[in-house]
Amino acid sequence: MHQATPSYYHIAVEPAPERVGQIQRIMAAHTRYWGLDRLTPSVTRGLGLLLELAIQGEPENRIEVEAWWTGQHLINAVSHEAPATGASQELSEHCSAQIAAISDGWGNCTHAARRIAWFSLRSRTGVREVLTPTHPVPGASEALQLPRSALLFTTSKPAPVGTGVPS
Numbered sequence: 001m002h003q004a005t006p007s008y009y010h011i012a013v014e015p016a017p018e019r020v021g022q023i024q025r026i027m028a029a030h031t032r033y034w035g036l037d038r039l040t041p042s043v044t045r046g047l048g049l050l051l052e053l054a055i056q057g058e059p060e061n062r063i064e065v066e067a068w069w070t071g072q073h074l075i076n077a078v079s080h081e082a083p084a085t086g087a088s089q090e091l092s093e094h095c096s097a098q099i100a101a102i103s104d105g106w107g108n109c110t111h112a113a114r115r116i117a118w119f120s121l122r123s124r125t126g127v128r129e130v131l132t133p134t135h136p137v138p139g140a141s142e143a144l145q146l147p148r149s150a151l152l153f154t155t156s157k158p159a160p161v162g163t164g165v166p167s
Contacts, residue, residue: 007034007069012062015080020051023065027076034069039121042102043067043076046119049095050078053117073104077118 009030013019024044031040047065054063061081068075095117099106103119110116 006071007067009067010064011066012064015055015061015063017055019063020048020055023051024048027065027067030067031074034074036069036074036123039074039123042121043074045102046099046121047076047078049098050076050117050119053095054078054080054115072123074121074123075118076121077116079114079116081114 009027011023011026013023024047027047028040028044031037031043036043051063051065063078063080066077066079096106096108099117099119104122106117106119108115108117
């Protein structure tokens with residue numbers, strides 16, 4: 001089972017093509033450190049796609065990469081200042097299709113003149129446990145039998161008036 005302690009990592013870098021591989025290695029190391037070895041290939045592939053998209057933007061603006069581990073989901077985000085050009089949007093749709101294929105959830109938005117793209121990967125273990133139904137524990141009335149003395153005590157005498165027992 002994975003450690004459920006929430007974790008966060010943030011890095012800001014200058015946009016350059018040689019930084020893509022470096023950031024992928026850094027994020028792969030964090031993913032392995034958090035015990036999420038199975039998610040490492042998807043994280044590096046997804047971040048590579050988002051970083052390549054971000055590098056197409058303004059070269060003097062910084063790119064920020066963030067990762068959150070919630071205990072169940074690993075969320076990765078890349079933010080950068082993006083120009084409003086058609087070519088960038090076309091590349092974004094191409095990247096979105098590839099991100100959607102490797103992730104459990106994804107999205108993008110613009111906030112304060114920065115474009116933010118993120119994807120989420122759910123932690124899955126390779127071990128599948130077969131669920132078997134459990135039988136309920138018997139109640140006290142089923143587990144214990146009535147004592148013989150209680151069985152001998154019957155309502156052979158008429159019940160006093162006002163007790164609510166029909167005669």
